[in-house]
Amino acid sequence: MIRPGSEAELAEILRDASAPFAVQGGGTRGHRPEGEVLSTSALTGIVLHDPAALTLVVRAGTPVEEVEETLRGANQRLAFEPMDHRGLLGSSGTPTIGGVVAANVSGPRRVQVGAARDHLLGLRFVDGAGHVVKNGGRVMKNVTGYDLARLVAGSRGALGVITEVALKVLPGTETAASLVARGLDDAAAVRAMSAALGTPYEVTGAAHAPQAEGGSRTVLRIEGFAPSVAYRTKALAEALKPHGDWAIEDDREAVRAEWRAIRDAAPFHGTEGDVWRVSVRPSQAADLVARAGAEQAFYDWGGGLVWLRCAAGTDLRAALGHYDGHATLLRATPDTHARLGTLQPQPHAIAALTRGLREQFDPRGILAA
Numbered sequence: 001m002i003r004p005g006s007e008a009e010l011a012e013i014l015r016d017a018s019a020p021f022a023v024q025g026g027g028t029r030g031h032r033p034e035g036e037v038l039s040t041s042a043l044t045g046i047v048l049h050d051p052a053a054l055t056l057v058v059r060a061g062t063p064v065e066e067v068e069e070t071l072r073g074a075n076q077r078l079a080f081e082p083m084d085h086r087g088l089l090g091s092s093g094t095p096t097i098g099g100v101v102a103a104n105v106s107g108p109r110r111v112q113v114g115a116a117r118d119h120l121l122g123l124r125f126v127d128g129a130g131h132v133v134k135n136g137g138r139v140m141k142n143v144t145g146y147d148l149a150r151l152v153a154g155s156r157g158a159l160g161v162i163t164e165v166a167l168k169v170l171p172g173t174e175t176a177a178s179l180v181a182r183g184l185d186d187a188a189a190v191r192a193m194s195a196a197l198g199t200p201y202e203v204t205g206a207a208h209a210p211q212a213e214g215g216s217r218t219v220l221r222i223e224g225f226a227p228s229v230a231y232r233t234k235a236l237a238e239a240l241k242p243h244g245d246w247a248i249e250d251d252r253e254a255v256r257a258e259w260r261a262i263r264d265a266a267p268f269h270g271t272e273g274d275v276w277r278v279s280v281r282p283s284q285a286a287d288l289v290a291r292a293g294a295e296q297a298f299y300d301w302g303g304g305l306v307w308l309r310c311a312a313g314t315d316l317r318a319a320l321g322h323y324d325g326h327a328t329l330l331r332a333t334p335d336t337h338a339r340l341g342t343l344q345p346q347p348h349a350i351a352a353l354t355r356g357l358r359e360q361f362d363p364r365g366i367l368a369a
Helices: 007-016 064-073 097-103 148-152 186-197 226-239 252-263 282-292 316-320 334-340 348-361
Strands: 021-024 036-039 046-050 055-059 120-126 132-136 161-168 175-182 203-209 217-224 247-249 274-280 296-300 305-310 325-331
Touching: 007 120, 007 132, 007 161, 046 064, 055 064, 064 097, 097 161, 120 148, 132 148, 175 186, 175 226, 175 252, 186 203, 186 217, 186 226, 186 282, 186 296, 203 252, 217 226, 217 252, 226 247, 274 282, 274 316, 282 296, 282 305, 282 316, 316 325, 325 334
Parallel strands: 021 036
Antiparallel strands: 046 055, 055 161, 120 132, 120 161, 175 217, 175 247, 203 217, 203 296, 274 305, 274 325, 296 305
């Protein structure tokens, strides 16, 4: 493993490289491409935190836990609540903020605030030729020029190795409550979640577990100041009466613990088989799950994200056929990853565009992804 201690050292390593590297943050994501591991875990430290401007600048290898602790001290948060993959993948290591941005890791709150890339003000990265690239800035108004930051976010290290990120953060929430309905089938649950997300009550999470203990469990989250949360949960429960009976759970710590479990796909922890993450139009989600033949399913993002656990080696993409979305293989053996591919194959036109981008940023093919 190579662990450069500075951006300049990283740039020199990439300039002199003759064989591909597998770029790694904290090593929590399990399967990685072939190549010598190039880790950003030594590039740590918070460069700037301006609570008044809701701005954070941090080096890529900084643990997410350290970032969140710093923000809690100022009653602030990462709005996109990134997932911790360790429980699902059985991996070790420490999640880093650079890894979060590189994979665009976004949790249940995405339905309200968007993805990780939507909170990027700018970043620094080193491309495959060893050039240091800076894009964006450290304040909201500095958005001129090409938006390379959002291009690199989610590229999984294929376009460059992130060294520093500037993020917009949000104020913390005083409390949270959940509305819970039992016994809804998948299609009814998706309709209920869609209805809830269409109300003015600022729902910040909508999930459905068909195989929860005691029967299916559909959960909606509301956050904010206590009086507002109390009013909005009652109003939402009334608005959703056509979609079932809704109980209010308002124990703040219990609610937060449940949504951490939803964020981390906890229903699949300690289970056997492959795990797939499927992005889909919510209106198609229930039918997609029905034809998947999966051993276990779980819905997030109001039905826009479906987690599926299948028998080892299952070609889920073949089973699903055509739909509006894509399937990512998260947990499987290396042989299954090699045979089926971790990421959904791209249509020809998009694949050509992707190749063109990689040739521009990594002309020698040094960054394996």
